[in-house]
Amino acid sequence: ERALVWLRRDLRIDDNAALYHGLRMAREVWCVFVYDTPLLDPLPRADRRVDFLHASVGALDAALRGLAPGSAGLLQRHGAAVDELPRLAAALQVQAVVASHDDDPAALARDATVRERLAGIGCAMHTVKDHVVFERSEVLTQGGQPYAVFTPYKRAWLARLDDFYLKAYPVARHAGALAARPPGIAHGAPTLQQLGFVPSNLASLKIPTGEAGAQALLDDFLGRIDDYGEARDFPAVKGPSYLSIHLRFGTVSIRRLAREAQARAEASEGAATWRSELVWRDFYHQVLHHHPHVVGQAFRPEYDRIAWEIGPAADEAFAAWCEGRTGYPLVDAAMAQINTTGYMHNRLRMVVASFLVKDLGLDWRRGEAYFATHLNDFDLAANNGGWQWAASSGCDAQPYFRIFNPVTQSERFDPQGRFIRRYLPQLAALPDAALHAPWRARPVDLAAAGLVIGRDYPAPIVDHDAARQRTLARYAVVKDRS
Ligand code: FAD
Secondary structure, eight states: OEEEEEOSSOOOSTTOHHHHHHHHHOSEEEEEEEEEHHHHTTSOSSOHHHHHHHHHHHHHHHHHHHHSTTSOOEEEEEEOHHHHHHHHHHHHTOSEEEEEOOOSHHHHHHHHHHHHHHHHTTOEEEEEOOSSSSOTTSSOOTTSOOOOSHHHHHHHHHHHOOHHHHOOOOOGGGGGGBOOOOTTOOOOOOOTTTTTOOOOSHHHHTOOOHHHHHHHHHHHHHTTGGGHHHHTTOTTSOOSOOOHHHHHHTSSOHHHHHHHHHHHHTTOHHHHHHHHHHHHHHHHHHHHHHOGGGTTSOSSGGGGGOOOOOSHHHHHHHHHHHHTOSSOHHHHHHHHHHHHHSOOOHHHHHHHHHIIIIISOOOHHHHHHHHHHHOTTOOHHHHHHHHHHHTTOSTTOOOTTOOOOHHHHHHHHSTTOHHHHHHOGGGTTSOHHHHTOGGGSOHHHHHHHTOOBTTTBOOOSSOHHHHHHHHHHHHGGGTOOO
């Protein structure tokens, strides 16, 4: 009869599974978003993700009112979700709460508490798939096991795919069930300040928010998707879609994106490659579901035998990595990108992760945690998968003896140094050839650029060839079966 749709990482109307199911199951439906204090309180007071969230929640509120004039819009609460949800459900006297799955272990624990408390007031909680195309155990091997290798997973994923799985949920058709706000129930939209935050630089970065922002990025990307295969590896080029933050908050539907990719994949190599990236996303989500120990531990246990560098020198190396002063320009420019924008190009994520683990000999978990606090698109499954890939400890990871050379990567993927120059203006005057390893630059070039290594730009904090040897020795323990 009456239902409450709890929106979390699905902040949109278009093709929203939880919203659709809520509208189908009840005659009177309300929607709520909870600014969950256990998640928000530990964050820095200026956080791009909170800005994005706040703007997108506001946009969804307006969109819901537009969908059903006179309806309550998006009710908003600021507090612990485990308290706020049952309280609102009781006040609205709903029989059901509907939400989409969030398979992060912490979210599962939170949802279990909410479900229990709702049961105490006679209210059911239903959760549905929304965030991925195939979740949990939907794609398994013939023997009923989860896949541990991407390529056969992708083959099975594609074989399983049909129109049914990509069909959009027709939310608007059922909008009539969206109810008005009952007397005594506050709408409760807090300002950013009321949430205890101050604006970040999100607006100046022109990162578009909400469903409309995702639509604009998608339109732009579809115009260049055919070039994705070649363009995506060059950080100075507008190659990727930049939709990751929208996927994280659900301001775009993954089915929608997969549909767009699928429709073009036959004819367009770029679209087929992009579709593979969406499959990687599902892959890492199912890894997390089947192997939750990856949060905190290596997917392959023998990799937890590795002795990482610790102590003051390791801490200083870690600080240099975080602050982009390793002396390797591509690494430092990439860290400047994440630190100033919250985004980092995929190629560079691989380069800096490899550098942390295999040049500095630091535990991948330190890098993972840094990314988790700094990435706008932080996603536990993808971030953990990416870090364990780079550390070689993960599911279908890079073999440990494959070690990126940060200078060669720079020469290949930023040949004219356009990306490096954008983020490290102090190096801008160096000739292209000297940009990738400034410590090797001819004195005449350094002098012409007015650059003193060690004063204007750091000398490299590690010698790559020596580090490579140390890494091979460090990783030898993974072969030791004793
Ligand atoms: P596009 O190239 O346009 O790709 C489209 C979408 O596909 C992305 O938005 C993303 O959802 C998905 N995707 C692409 N590559 C991957 C991948 N390798 N694994 C999983 N999904 C992928 N991605 C995150 O969304 N959140 C993270 O926290 C994250 N951490 C990473 C950490 C490391 C060390 C590495 C190597 C990769 C990480 N990635 C993460 C994957 C990838 O770098 C980003 O998804 C991508 O750069 C986002 O930019 P885009 O939306 O423009 O990507």
